[in-house]
Amino acid sequence: MKYVDEYRSRELVDKLCNTLHRITTDPVRVMEVCGTHTMSIFRHGLRDMLPDKVQLISGPGCPVCVTPSGVIDGFIELASRPEVTVTTFGDMIRVPGARGSLAEARAAGAKVEIVYSPMDALVLAKERPYRLVVFLSVGFETTTPTIAATVLEAERQGIDNFFIFPANKVMPPPLDALMQDPELQVDGLLCPGHVSIISGSDSFQFLVDKYGLACAVAGFEPTDILRAIVSLVRQIQGKRPTIENCYGRVVTRKGNVKARGLVEKIFTPVDCRWRGLGVIEKSGLGLRKAYEHFDATKRLNITPVESAEPKGCRCGEILKGICGPRDCPLFGRRCTPGSPVGPCMVSSEGTCAAWHRYGGLV
């Protein structure tokens, strides 16, 4: 496929690795924020090819992993109402809440449908006017605009049996919070490429200014990631932190202004709980007053509960990069992709799942 295959060239990957080995003289700790990066790094075996001095830490960038179990529980409660059909991206279906997962609720008779696009949920609502259709609205900057556009379309068409369960999150506040954590020592950040399409590479500038953090916006093919790591190593060793956009074919400095405009039109920042990280100020998005009639939690009376995280699960520390999956006593024993205990094992982009699948078991 054009614009994909060129960036997977084995020859280029090998040469970039050689460059990286040649230039890396000091130990550097790099956090990859995005779950899609974590996955891609494993899939292409990059971890084993990097110099020992380059240490990669996975951050809190998988929307599935950071959705607190209280949200899952509230959503399952909705799913169990006879008049409601709930719709969700496939990634969320097996995430365990305090009382089981959506998949289990579905097996017990709840109407749960997997959709590829939020627009598919709207179409479903239109086709079944006698049912209340609720979409589980999760995701970061990349995904939120697609949901905003869908809500606006529902408004335009006057579809009044479509709702969302708002649980969207934004990236900068948790990164800011993480960088203030004295336990976390990182020198550089692999910035999420597809978040940046929307937010623009400038949106990470504050990390350079405030923390002297080296930043590189990276694409998801192996050469994209290696090029960004080369940039980080050079920035860190040269003591010249900046933000380099290494994904210029799709990311600009200012990002997608139109998409952000749609998000701002219907959403407003709210304080929000992250699994493992706790409540972070203005890190989530709630519907604005004018669009509150789309909010399932208000219209259908769901009281958000604060359920406890699964016992023994160390996802919280893993999401902060403080420990790795192998430090969790449940890893690979009681907790496996087939029967996950914590969210980091559920999503294919979760750190525990990636380690499990790609031989991190040793």
Add this chain to the structure above:
Amino acid sequence: MCLAIPMQVVEIKGSGDSLLNPIIAVVNADGMKKEIRLDLVDRMPEIGEYLIIHAGFAINCLDTENAEKSLQLLREIANDIEEEPGGKFT
């Protein structure tokens, strides 16, 4: 979950004046045809262009000129040619 992939536009359908008939792009990725919403991009793509697709929406057009330049830069880095951070093709 934030995966987005480049797909090539093969057809533009719909008429902008009807709410029920929005303009959409038909894209092709590895022989698979998909209808894609254009609500989030600020200009109409041309046939043959590549769009970055996420959850049924185009979230940006791919900048082919930049793609060529950055491939060139990749090769330079791979061949060990020194380059300054924040360098020329960002």
